[in-house]
Amino acid sequence: MVRKRARRGRPVGSDEADHDLAIQTHGLTKAYGDLVAVDNLNLSIRAGEVFGLLGPNGAGKTTTILMLLGLSEPTRGRAEVVGFDPTRQPLEVKRRVGYLPDDVGFYAELTGRQNLRYTAALNGIERRAANDRIGQLLEQVGLADAADRRVEQYSRGMRQRLGLADAMVKDPSVMILDEPTASIDPAGVTDVLALIQALARDNGVTVLLSSHLLHQVHQVCDRVAIFNAGRILAQGRMAQLAEQLAGDQLELEVGLEGPADQVEAALRAVTGVTDVRRDPRDPSLWHVTGPQSIRGHLAGDLAARGLSVRHLRRVGDELDEIYQRYFTREADRGHAA
Amino acid sequence: MATPPDALVLVDPGVVRATPSKPPRFGWQVVASKEFSDGILSVRLFILIALLGLAAIGAVYSTASYVGNNAQLATGASGLFVLLFSHQAAGSQVPSFAALVGLLGPLLGIAFGFDAINGERSERTLPRLVAQPIHRDAVIIGKFAAGLAVIGLVLLAITLIVSGVAFLVLGVSPSPDDLARLAAWFVVALAYLGFWLAFAMLCSVVVRRAATSALAAIALWIVLTIFAALLVGIVASYLAPVPANATVDQQIANTELQLDLARVSPGTLYSEAAAYLLDPTVQTVGIVPVAQQTDNRAIPSILPIDQSLLLAWPQVVALVALTVVCFGLGYIAFMRQEVRA
Numbered sequence: 001m002v003r004k005r006a007r008r009g010r011p012v013g014s015d016e017a018d019h020d021l022a023i024q025t026h027g028l029t030k031a032y033g034d035l036v037a038v039d040n041l042n043l044s045i046r047a048g049e050v051f052g053l054l055g056p057n058g059a060g061k062t063t064t065i066l067m068l069l070g071l072s073e074p075t076r077g078r079a080e081v082v083g084f085d086p087t088r089q090p091l092e093v094k095r096r097v098g099y100l101p102d103d104v105g106f107y108a109e110l111t112g113r114q115n116l117r118y119t120a121a122l123n124g125i126e127r128r129a130a131n132d133r134i135g136q137l138l139e140q141v142g143l144a145d146a147a148d149r150r151v152e153q154y155s156r157g158m159r160q161r162l163g164l165a166d167a168m169v170k171d172p173s174v175m176i177l178d179e180p181t182a183s184i185d186p187a188g189v190t191d192v193l194a195l196i197q198a199l200a201r202d203n204g205v206t207v208l209l210s211s212h213l214l215h216q217v218h219q220v221c222d223r224v225a226i227f228n229a230g231r232i233l234a235q236g237r238m239a240q241l242a243e244q245l246a247g248d249q250l251e252l253e254v255g256l257e258g259p260a261d262q263v264e265a266a267l268r269a270v271t272g273v274t275d276v277r278r279d280p281r282d283p284s285l286w287h288v289t290g291p292q293s294i295r296g297h298l299a300g301d302l303a304a305r306g307l308s309v310r311h312l313r314r315v316g317d318e319l320d321e322i323y324q325r326y327f328t329r330e331a332d333r334g335h336a337a
Numbered sequence: 338m339a340t341p342p343d344a345l346v347l348v349d350p351g352v353v354r355a356t357p358s359k360p361p362r363f364g365w366q367v368v369a370s371k372e373f374s375d376g377i378l379s380v381r382l383f384i385l386i387a388l389l390g391l392a393a394i395g396a397v398y399s400t401a402s403y404v405g406n407n408a409q410l411a412t413g414a415s416g417l418f419v420l421l422f423s424h425q426a427a428g429s430q431v432p433s434f435a436a437l438v439g440l441l442g443p444l445l446g447i448a449f450g451f452d453a454i455n456g457e458r459s460e461r462t463l464p465r466l467v468a469q470p471i472h473r474d475a476v477i478i479g480k481f482a483a484g485l486a487v488i489g490l491v492l493l494a495i496t497l498i499v500s501g502v503a504f505l506v507l508g509v510s511p512s513p514d515d516l517a518r519l520a521a522w523f524v525v526a527l528a529y530l531g532f533w534l535a536f537a538m539l540c541s542v543v544v545r546r547a548a549t550s551a552l553a554a555i556a557l558w559i560v561l562t563i564f565a566a567l568l569v570g571i572v573a574s575y576l577a578p579v580p581a582n583a584t585v586d587q588q589i590a591n592t593e594l595q596l597d598l599a600r601v602s603p604g605t606l607y608s609e610a611a612a613y614l615l616d617p618t619v620q621t622v623g624i625v626p627v628a629q630q631t632d633n634r635a636i637p638s639i640l641p642i643d644q645s646l647l648l649a650w651p652q653v654v655a656l657v658a659l660t661v662v663c664f665g666l667g668y669i670a671f672m673r674q675e676v677r678a
Contacts, residue, residue: 062677063677066676066677069468071467071468072675072676072677091470094468094470095470099464099465101464101465101468104461104465105461105462105465106462106465108460109375118367118371119465119469121367121371122466122469122470122471123469123470124362166465170469170470
């Protein structure tokens with residue numbers, strides 16, 4: 001009888017309070033001398049979600065990931081990954097966590113398949129089962145035809161896909177992907193992201209991915225944490241983050257035709273509007289600031305004055321804007337201090 | 338194995354699940370077997386076999402023809418077969434096979450160790466490797482074991498080729514005693530090459546670039562082979578000076594100090610041990626006072642192998658200790674390093 005295994009990392013009937021958290025950290029800190037790479041990090045990632053760790057290069061993303069895998073020891077604080085402490089039980093964690101390192105490398109003189117076989121052997125997977133699984137994974141990542149070519153002939157995108165297959169070989173319950181979309185072309189990015197999503201969905205894997213390119217990864221992330229200089233600036237769903245940032249103030253981008261002074265007067269006359277600015281690049285665009293409530297009546301009020309709105313967009317919905325603003329705000333704070 | 342009931346939950350039948358991934362108990366063996374097959378198929382292996390093989394055949398051919406031309410030397414001599422490996426033909430520039438291994442052998446160790454760790458770093462495979470469920474030391478232990486196995490295979494192949502040549506040229510077949518001596522020598526030679534492997538691996542841990550680490554290992558090799566005698570002479574004459582009107586005691590003190598200092602070098606340890614093991618007439622590699630030689634107090638005799646082993650024992654222990662220290666340093670350095678470059 002073929003016995004199928006339940007998904008690991010989801011203890012059935014467990015009454016532990018945190019059993020649906022795949023990864024959590026408490027005050028995780030890593031300092032190299034005076035340099036604090038990761039500062040008092042508190043993360044909680046639920047089982048089954050795709051979580052994005054976003055931040056510029058050097059923000060401490062890779063350091064965090066290495067600590068989660070038990071490859072680097074935290075200076076303070078602790079982490080728990082699939083129920084184990086990576087510092088004390090690194091093997092238990094590494095059995096269950098697939099890892100795609102930043103700029104992944106393979107043994108160039110071996111074929112893609114041979115590289116995966118080595119990983120399978122290191123995980124103690126029995127040879128025949130490993131071959132079946134590797135064949136299927138190579139199929140899934142679209143490398144079935146290239147599987148028996150040496151990795152030195154692979155393109156970057158192919159290497160990245162092979163890296164995903166490699167992280168999946170051990171049938172992980174968590175995948176940690178460090179910059180999975182970096183340095184591959186836009187078409188490759190779409191491929192890789194679709195693949196991550198498919199792998200996560202089909203295999204019920206929790207995914208933690210890090211990236212410095214917000215606009216690339218936001219579609220696949222359920223939640224994100226914005227991370228800079230070792231600290232989390234914000235955490236949550238994208239929409240939540242936008243609100244968190246804007247507070248009660250709302251900025252709308254309004255496209256209106258008509259003489260500038262007339263339009264400006266009309267906009268200022270709308271109840272609640274506190275500020276009106278003309279877009280420096282496109283004279284037909286106006287930036288209007290006011291409380292959340294103006295969204296409901298702005299278009300109507302303008303129509304009543306005979307102006308038709310041909311474009312209305314909330315500034316800050318675009319992810320890169322959110323991202324950008326977090327960092328500008330942070331920089332301002334730095335200047336003030 | 339007891340499976341908890343919840344393990345029976347069906348998963349999508351289309352998904353091939355890896356059967357219980359139980360991490361290998363001996364992760365180093367998995368690393369070693371991969372590294373071994375890499376080593377066996379590598380170009381550097383063929384280059385080294387060709388280089389050492391040709392040199393070794395030349396050495397034995399030279400010794401064999403010398404012995405063949407001086408038949409009276411050979412008559413009734415015991416241990417003739419092993420002499421072919423250790424005896425340098427009088428007046429010949431070609432060193433004996435054993436000396437050749439002492440001279441060129443380090444190249445083998447260096448070739449299979451100089452890029453062990455920094456190669457994984459520059460290929461960016463190290464983070465992926467250590468993220469697998471193996472202990473970190475499995476990487477360095479596995480690589481050392483595989484390197485030693487490959488080197489041992491090369492050494493064995495060359496020794497067999499050379500034995501074949503010796504057999505063809507002289508028609509001498511080895512006695513059981515000869516074989517035992519050869520086997521003992523093989524172990525010592527392997528320990529000697531193991532030292533160089535360990536040293537090259539230490540370089541590969543400490544030095545980031547493979548080329549630099551190869552250079553560092555080769556530098557030590559050259560210093561120890563070419564300049565060691567010179568350095569030892571200088572240090573010894575500083576610590577135990579030999580004035581113009583030196584007494585015998587002063588001269589002996591100086592020579593003994595030189596010998597002791599030279600024994601810091603694994604090459605000296607190896608050649609002394611090889612001399613004991615491959616030549617049953619050698620009773621000492623130290624100073625033989627003239628008085629003793631003329632008085633014939635030491636009866637020239639053929640030593641049984643166990644006596645030769647006893648004589649070579651201190652050198653063997655020292656050689657193994659040097660190897661262990663070198664490997665230990667590399668091990669510690671590797672364990673303390675950050676995974677990220």
